[in-house]
Amino acid sequence: MKLKSLHVAVITLVLIFGGIALTTVLDLWKTTNDKVVATYKGGEFEGQSDPADIRGSYTFDDISNAFGIPLEDLGKAFGLQDPSSFAAFQCKGLEGIYVALKEEGKEVGTGSVRYFVALYKGLPLKVEEGTYLPKAAVEILKAKAKLTEEQIKSIEKYSVDLPAVSATAPVSELAGTPTPSPSETPVTDRVIKGNTTFQELMDWGVTKEEIEKIINDKIPKPGIIIKDYSTTKAVEFLTLKEPLQTLVDRKTK
Amino acid sequence: MQQQILIKKPSPVPRTIKKPKPWYRSAVQSFFFVLVALISLNKVLEEAGMAIPFLSQASLHAICPFGGVVSIYKFVTVGTLIQKIHESAFILMLIAFLLAIAFGPVICGWVCPFGTFQEWTGKIGRKIFGKKYNHYVPVKIDVYFRYIRYIILAWVVYVTATTAKLMFQDIDPYFALFQFWSDEVSMTALIILGVTITLSLFVERPYCKYACPYGAVLGIFNLFRIFKVRRTPSSCIDCKACDQVCPMNISVSSGTAVLSHQCISCMKCTSENACPVAETVELSIKGGAKQ
Incomplete structure (x- = not known):
């Protein structure tokens, strides 16, 4: 049996669009999340909604409905000002609002919402490194959730002070201060951020050997962004950032 | 009748013979390129309340079958898909596998808009x-x-698998091409896109050849696909036209069937296209082509 290109074209189109049509009829074709949070498959919490499945596209209203957390608590915890915007606010919006924090290796985003929900409801969750909670969220948790001493210490350690913001204004804009270029960076502002390169560390007085000892590898190129390097090595940015920042601080003193 | 004579007594065929080239592949490629570009744009228009009617408002991740591939581990172990990936990507992955079992990586050669972009x-x-x-x-x-x-x-x-996040997005030039206006696109992805465009001026489909992980998956199907590109040595005039036209630099003339993991099933080498001898290089099942 032989096929010509016309046959391949027709079969390809029929299979792709036929497959889509068939799965649409069977209600399997979904291009968006149906906002049904997955549940724990076993153990003590079997059948309960799992905060790990909260997606960036979930609104605070979806989360409130799935986990029974008051909308007001969610909105206030994450620094939203306008109560009328709480319900429709999507978790992924946090990353855009608190983008300045992300550049410092601290993330207040969907992961923070998962963490907040898990603590609020006393549910288990594997928290990713670099996930921070706003101070307002910590206060709400201390007041309304049953936390252990260890958990309180942990959330206080990984909390950040956020200005109250609207759902659209980035913190960087609210600060209103221009970011100096690396060459102009004052000694006191030598903080490793999401866009800091190995070269900048060397410019700040850290030697190549000291950096390579920490990353346990040769620096591929001095100009490479440390965060990109950590991504390619599948290493959390924070695990490199903290010891490197200690080195920078030591050199600055 | 003239074709039969050519087959029975293979003789050098003048290279100047012109035959109409099928346009189906170009049409399918252009169709999918425009469709994906419009869907990407529609997502933005939808957020601005100006969505194009009757067109999907899916995200690019929702219509990329590779999202299904990278979700397999989480789907098997936890029962859910990774962030940003939806059931549609999984379904497209299965359709692509079906097509690959039959014809090899037709998704690469006929459908993938990034492959088309590199060709252009x-x-x-x-x-x-x-x-x-x-x-x-x-x-x-x-x-x-x-x-x-x-x-x-x-x-x-x-x-x-270890992070349950769509880490590939940060190095994906396909995502960068169709979302270049979005702040979701990383600088690394934009640089890789720029490098790919530059290399495309020297090498055909450089990203497909050397870097595409999805092409790597589909390329494995070339080893056991049902319809293979087969060459009939008895009628082959050894003109190497098939080798010269192959975008992936496969030596089609050195065997009786193309088994290379790099074949993208574009059919440029076949007697419909580059091969000047009728019924000599064809897409067929075993025994379909003359031995």
Whole structure:
């Protein structure tokens, strides 16, 4: 049996669009999340909604409905000002609002919402490194959730002070201060951020050997962004950032 | 009748013979390129309340079958898909596998808009460099470079499985091309896109050849696909037209069937296209082509 290109074209189109049509009829074709949070498959919490499945596209209203957390608590915890915007606010919006924090290796985003929900409801969750909670969220948790001493210490350690913001204004804009270029960076502002390169560390007085000892590898190129390097090595940015920042601080003193 | 004579007594065929080239592949490629571009745009228009009616408002991740591939581990172990990936990507992955079992990586050669984009860019390179185009990389090195995409595939699958995040997005030039206006696109992805565009001026489909992890997955199907590109040695005049036209630099003339993991099933080498002898290079099941 032989096929010509016309046959391949027709079969390809029929299979792709036929497959889509068939799965649409069977209600399997979904291009968006149906906002049904997955549940724990076993153990003590079997059948309960799992905060790990909260997606960036979930609104605070979806989360409130799935986990029974008051909308007001969610909105206030994450620094939203306008109560009328709480319900429709999507978790992924946090990353855009608190983008300045992300550049410092601290993330207040969907992961923070998962963490907040898990603590609020006393549910288990594997928290990713670099996930921070706003101070307002910590206060709400201390007041309304049953936390252990260890958990309180942990959330206080990984909390950040956020200005109250609207759902659209980035913190960087609210600060209103221009970011100096690396060459102009004052000694006191030598903080490793999401866009800091190995070269900048060397410019700040850290030697190549000291950096390579920490990353346990040769620096591929001095100009490479440390965060990109950590991504390619599948290493959390924070695990490199903290010891490197200690080195920078030591050199600055 | 004339064709039969050619087959029975293979003799050099004048290379100047012109035959109409099928346009179906170009049409399918253009269709999918425009469709994906419009869907990407529609997502933005929808957020601005100006969505194009009757057109999907899906995200790019929702219509990329590779999202299904990188989600397999989480789907099997936890029962859910990774972030940003939806059931549609999984369904497209299964359809792509079905097509690959039958015809090999037709998704690469006929559907993938990023492959099409590289081909279009390559046309500029072909005009500039003529016959030298697509022959710059020494064969001895090239043979090994072609396996880099399997290393990338292993890394992407491992990182996605361990983080449950769509890490590939940060290095994906396809995402960068169709979302270049979005702040979701990383600088690394934009740089890789720029490098790919530049390399496309010298090498045909450089990303597909050396870096595409999805092409690596589909390329494996070339080993056991049902319909293979087969060559009939008895009627072959050894003109090497099939080798010269192959975008992936496969030596079609050196065997009776193309088994290379690099074949994208574009059918440019077949008697419908480049091969000047009728019924000599064809897409067929075993025994379909003359031995």
